[in-house]
Amino acid sequence: MRISKLYLLIALATSGHVFAADLALTPWGPSLRAEAVAILPDGQTRLTASPRDGLQLLDSKGAELARFNGHFSSLDTRATGPHAVVASLDNDRQQALLINLDTAAKTWGQPLYLPPRDFPVNGLCLYRDAAANLFVFLVGEEGKGEQWLVGNGSTLLAEASRVRGVPLPPSAQFCQVDDATQQLVVNEENVGWWAYPAHPEAAVKRTPVALFDDPKREAGAMALVPGGMVALDPKTAQLHLFQSSGARWVEQPSLGLPGLKEPEQLAINGRQLLVRDDDNGQLYQGTLDWQAKPVPVAPVLPEVAALRQSEPVGRQGDAADDPAIWVHPEHPGQSRVLGTNKKQGLLVYDLDGKLLQELAVGRLNNVDVRPGFKLGQQTVDLAVASNRDRNSLSLFSIDRQTGELREAGEVPTPLKEIYGMCLFQPAGGDIYAIANGKDGTFLQYRLSAPDGRVQGELVRQFKVDSQPEGCVADDQRQRLFIGEEDVGVWAVDARADQPATLTSVIKVGEQLHADVEGLALYQSAQHDYLVISSQGNDSYLVLDAEPPFASRGAFRVGLNAAAGIDGASETDGLEVTAVNLGGPWNQGLLVVQDGRKRMPEQTQNFKFVPWADVTRTLKLP
Template identity: 45%
Template sequence: MMKTKYLISSLAFLAAFSCSASASAASLPPAVAGRAQEIVALPDGGWLLLDKQGLRLLDAAGKERSKVSLRAKHLDARPHADGMLAVFMDADTQKTYAYVADVKTGKMRLQTSMASPDFSLESLCLYRDAQQLDHVFLIGKEGQSEQWVMHNDSAQLVRKLALPPHSKHCRVDDQSRTLYLNAPDSGVWAFTAEAETSAKLKPVAMAAPFGKLQGGASAISAAPGGVAVLDAKGRKLHLYRQKEGQHFQPAQVVNLPYSAANIQVQTANGKLDMLLLDEQAKTWRGSSTAWMHTAASPEVTVIEPAVQTNTVARYGDAADDPAIWVHPQDATLSRVLGTNKKQGLLVYDMQGKQTQLLESGRLNNVDVRQNIKWGQQSFDIAMATQRDENSLVLYVINGQGQVSEAARFATKLDKIYGFCLYQPRTGGLEAFVNDKDGTFQQFRITHNEQGFSSSLVRNFKLGSQPEACVADDKTDRLFIGEEKRGVWVTSAKADQPADMQMVMPVGKQLVADVEGLSIYFGEKANYLLVSSQGDNSYLVLETQAPYRLRGKFRIGLNLAKGIDGTSETDGLDVSAVNFGGEFANGMLVVQDGYKRLPDGTQNFKYIAWKAIAKAFKLD
């Protein structure tokens, strides 16, 4: 008999850590579950059991209702409208299956399957993202791994991964978007489950002599805000919490009177309810302990992109800043200009197809103004910062959207960086350009028989590194993004002092770095769009004091069109022009820091303004 102090609780749990539907069962799994390697509780009190003969669906009394016969391994599950979504692997073919266990009909129906990868498959696990899309991680024996996303009856490759080799087990905390990996020889590691982020691997619990796991980790199970780890030799259960989304700290050690081979956990009412597989008795035993975790942060609105451009020709951090040029007769023939910091200026059509490449060197920021009049002539102008020369490059755009370089202007900046154009209400064209040390220079651009020229008309300086800026030509104001501090506004007029007023500081909503800025000029209201690079989101602010925040969103997957989401956005541009179709109310263009679905070099995404307006009830 197990001692009373170890029989803390025998509450049934739900599938893995994240299944939040209420289970009606108030007892441990039926005795037949003892031979199961993994188990999942169902909302009707029934069970899913995985053993070497397959996956079985049982009712609350332990009677088999349905079965998928194969040599199955590595079960993971999430709630489904009809009961439970379960994924597992055929150990012989390495093929991954996703089945829906329908608790009403008592049947299991195939949702989708994934062919064997071109590496030795060691483990797999599920992840449900903020869009409620289900991802599958395929963990390879030699560290080669992949992330797939399921859509209808198919699956698409999201990205390829390099993870700790010989990882025997994986689980994901959907709340913190953390993938946990159990590598017995080294310990437990944490990796970001969200594809639209940089790859970061962090140690959680290390095997002796580098950590407290005497025999390494035999099994893991994620919980909201942390992970439960079974010591392979020490008959101990270690609980770890994730602190502020960064580091991991020991929360509790539970001594076990038996050697546990596997664990499944569920949190409820401030407790961590556990089912542990007694390795010798071949019995699933129940236990619980206190577990208080930080409530999940409110989910940020997710908006799908409508179009993506061809990818750039250079790897790494290359694409940076877009600008929109509007065709004077047919807006559907408009162009998007984008900088490649390793090559030059790219030009795309409204379908995202590249139409031009101007190899102008290492360009950073680009901006466009149209119908600029000098004397009897009128020009559509684009300008960009050139980082090798610390210069400004001026381009002329003809009526068909063909771009050509026309002039270069030297500056006295040491590290030229951000840039934007300004068209004063009195006419002409001016340019703001900044240095990484915070210095701003304002130039006036002119044109005569000899061509284009520039003259310096104002200097001012911020306390730290800026980049993005956008001029409100209608009100002669300049919005500036100081990367670590926030968004400022000042007069754009060259004859006025640069008195800075804070629009929004860096904080909970605007997370450093502050990057792209652009203004949507609507019929009834104007809105400032800001790239909050630190949390891969975008803010919509009113352009008049008190600069009320109207919404915050992320850009997610559009699986129907095969377009990935966005992250670490540098530059963006927005226009209220009717471009036709889904862009009838305008569009937002953003740079994407990580190309997924599948992996590739960076590109730009187009988002329909009507989707943003609908999400936040904008005028």
């Protein structure tokens, strides 16, 4: 007998889960024929989706309170007070449907249908982000998944917008989203459950919640609860419980579901539980005594929205990189945004993002501008970019009246892998180009063109320990800010005749997440700020531009549903100006590169954000 018990313990341990007591269940709503069920936050009302009875609002005993006729399957909801948004699949039209429900008045709104898809949709789930934008995820056959923007708060859009495709497991049928942790969980029938980032700007990646290698088990429907997950196993008629520790999921003792042969659907609200047995179509209710321990949730950064965006760049993959803003000396509304395409050359946009010029001069990485450069007998404004094809600096003249750019020449460098660059123009008027290489070397050149041919005189050289890229010069204070991607931001004297002594501005850590990318200066009569691209968490950090470089906060660029513009993520370069460019840019303009173009999915581009919105969001003085 002792040997048998030992073998039993070994078998239980190696099976990956531990059994506990059965969950007491009683039939609920015996006359209902629902395929999916949800419990509303008040705990007293429920929703069902039925191929026979449509969408039904029911009381706690199963009596009908309101009905939306049709033939439906799959169900999810998000509620704000008495107003709920309901998502389901219309079996007749084979389309996903969103509809408002007033649970107090017991009335339904007008449905919003997603366009027909080119794949069968098995299931769906809703997600509401921190800005109250409402999305629906579609789970399709053969690993096809999609995310759609459908509303804000309890208001549905007039037309849904496809945000992105999401590759999912080939046998997925169910999904749920935890809005607080922004996690999408999807089942893979014979493998287990996977978690994906739900935010529309997040990278597409997955982490396991629980995986198994046991043909007697099956991953079914799930419900996410604060700090954990409750999931069905239809083959063993068990309820699996998982506690999240933030980085991983820990399986708890499972619960048996006595009397059920094929539990398929699940709904949980607090301790209330409803489950559907696919064998007889009956719903059962029970009380769940287990509660997960809530896990700390990362603080939600405030968001601003882009008001304009550039046309997508003409190359696939990681192409767009660094913007610069040229301010028209007489007509600020005719200013230009320059952007590098590191697979093509230099792009020129107007303030609405319309492409005006393409200069296909090679793989340009970073770009900067300064006014008043003497090109022979002419005075022009100057744009300079690091050219990775030739490890050189490419120079462009800017016509001060028309804003037209022309190639003006090239300055070679000895760098083996040129990367970032920026310009410095002290009070004397000379313009210096400061280029860096991937090995950490910085080279400072004095630029000139006395006879119309550009040349660069090397006047200083210094080095950091690892790969840099972004840099920006404060011409007024003669200070250079440089970013060391995995380390942080440094300040150094920008003058060529001064030692390059590094002073730490901010290190990678709680606020600044590697890679440290673009740097820019907002300089006004009242305040000067350093803006940093914190690429590792898709955010932007604002610091005072003078010691002790106090942090003023961080923000993200979120989507603009009204304008149909997605947010920005994985940003490389950025630029900002405090000049009044008119209209929405009357307090300045922030331009950021968008590494993941969504809504629709296209090649990368640049997002234009009113600085006034940043000021208001961060409550800047």
